[in-house]
Amino acid sequence: MRAKPMNASRREFLKTSAIAGGGLIVGFTLPGAARLAHAAGKEAQINAYLRIAPNNAITVLCGLSEMGQGVHTAIPMLVAEELDADWSRVRVEQAGVDKAFVNPIFGIQATGGSTAVRGHWEPMRKAGATARAMLVAAAAQTWKADAADCRTEQGMVIHKSGKKLSYGALAEKAAKLAPPKEVKLKDPSQFTLLGKSGTKRVDTAAKSNGKAKYGLDVYLPGMLTAVIASPPVPGGKAASVNDAKAKAVPGVRQVVQIPAGVAVLADGYWAAKLGRDALEIQWDHGANASLSSEGISKMLSAGAAAGGAVGRNEGDAKAAAPAKRIEAEYEAPYLSHSCMEPLNCTAWVKKDGVEIWAGTQSQGPAQGILSQVAGVQPGQVKVNTMYLGGGFGRRFAPDPVIGATVLSKITGKPVKLVYSREDDTRGYFYRPASVTRMTGGLDANGNAVLFTANVASPSIMEASHFMKLPPDGVDEFGVEGIRDCPYDIPNLRIEYSRQEPGNLQVWFWRSVGHSQNSFFLESFIDELAHAAGKDPFEFRRSLLGKQPRYKGALELAAEKAEWGKPLPAGVHRGIAVVFSFGSWCAEVAEVSVAADGTPKVHRVVAAVDCGMTVNPDIVKRQIESAIVYGLTAALYGKITFKDGQVQQSNFHDYRMLRMSEMPKVEVHIVPSKEAPGGVGEPGTPPIAPAVANAIYAATGKRIRKLPILG
């Protein structure tokens, strides 16, 4: 299933996010219209993001999706800090789709790109500070006192005379006041919650007792469960379908053909699955019937050899005549996201609108898309965002949401569309494969004087359906992580050659282009260091004189990993540093390699400069999580094609890192007073090159093609 085009006005958002770095904040206003008493009872809605009950319970509404990254904790912390709330009384509620919850970096309501804290750092603090000012004003009115004589602490307004009123007692009055136009935010030195260790996640209990509700956990009266038999070759279609045996399976209610394939709808998953197994379908495989990974590699390699659109050009790379020149071709495969929760969506198309329940990263776009699918107004589409059993970019794609809505529209019943693990693995929206040819040059003293990279890969911008390749022909995501090479090298040229083998649906995958390009660049810089006879850490450091935050992260990682000190026999270090999503992250991997060539990663030491933090404990967990995600892919991850078909299907042939393979991980945060950077993704890019560089240190064998155990 392919994404339907999103509205043209939504086109620029990811492009902006990719280059915003420090965070572009646009058009934040507190919608005054939302200052209504909450329908549920006596709670007072202070603004769109905040309700306060008479018993002092504070509810923060969060429009972002909780997919493990901790937004349900971080967003309330931002509000609570400026509100001077009693944190123990703060809870979070998932918001619906509303303009109040537009992600300021994207311009739509969506979660991804490590934007949550970057985008909401100021708006959510303003929401808290505004509410605080209104509560103070309400107290001052009550006491006929001067607001300047009141302070706030732990959910109380306190007058200088010692009089106190709780927020709960003041909320109803405060909600009727006009919000102040300007509020002063705290100086970071005044923070009591932000940047401090020890604030626990709010969702841990529900995720430890089975009560947390994910998309798959939705059950509606009269609901059918659907599975789809999709064409085994991308771009194929069903030529003939015999559904007699499928319909004979007890519990199967309907078999329907939709653009995505042949859907079997049943009373439950098992009947639907058995029904699908019983379908007899003749497939027309279409133009991709002979698509193979060998052919894809050749096509990409030819593109990298030929070069393409110029993405960056400094000095004169063509004329440079270094004393020593090295060249190498690197390759990275397609990757599946493989979220733990297989993709799914429950949709109910009724006469007066559509309601869906989904773990989605893009509820805002879903509203627009589904209004087109169902033929209703966007305001008639209600999106219930459930917990996401992993997102990693995959849940930004609308295919399950569209599929469920189409099926509900056809059947007139609520439909839960479920992807089996095999459907999920073979469901495309892959991280694109890439082949990149690089050239490096050293002068007679071993100084780097030349770097060129020709990247050949599919375009995520075009595949996204809401962006276009820019006029210069360079896909932002195709070259991110290599075009922004931070090393001070006088002759530097980056080219991009768009190649679309099989016109496969490619997509955003945790850290996007950095996931392969940082492997290319940080491995090749290591090659240059060794060619120059220099220490890989010192070589990088010498080229980062104009990049203090790169250098800071690199030095902290090296210091904490005790770079240069001897390790136990057979264990070797590799290092890499990457800027992505507004943060600088360096990692040192300690690796040994068994006689049969199998690497074991013993420990990873990471240093991240992500500016100021909201919850440093969650930051460390996110970096560790991103390392595991990247390490899994580096060691095992590949989606390959033979005769047009994806060869992997489930966790036995698309392997995951497991407990017994898990390295020790240490994460250190660079102290900073700078604006926050992202934390969900920046830990991923450095791990593949750090491990590959350690393998080189251990064996002298350079890994130029992923996965390592390919």
Add this chain to the structure above:
Amino acid sequence: MATLVVNGTTREVDASPDTPLLWVLRDSLRMTGTKFGCGIAQCGACTVHLDGGPVRSCVTPLSAAAGRNVTTIEGIGATRAGKAVQAAWIRHDVPQCGYCQSGQIMSASALLAKNRAPSDADIDAAMSGNVCRCGTYNQIRAAIKDAAASAKGA
């Protein structure tokens, strides 16, 4: 009709005998804490206990569970090991997306029920069938050791 004892309560289920226990729990009994991850016993998200031992419910047919005691994440807190594990999970803030954690907790509880002081190797052996895509393995390991220590003191 088959009879199951789920978390101590007898339940009548109308499903064919070859239906995996996972779908009986989820679709028939609407007990959604047990998760679907792979369907082929490769990820452990669906782990439940059958007469106290861990099984992958996605490949355990109803016929194999009928008449036996099934314990799920919804009921594991009533056991000594399960209670200790859940408390340790909360102390260590283990979950991220959380989707695999029901299965992790069920595997960890089964481990602690038979081994009160598991070594790292024991933890590797008992837990390597449970995949976590968020990479919480180090926190899981720490929480299991903490649970073991706290249960010992109790």
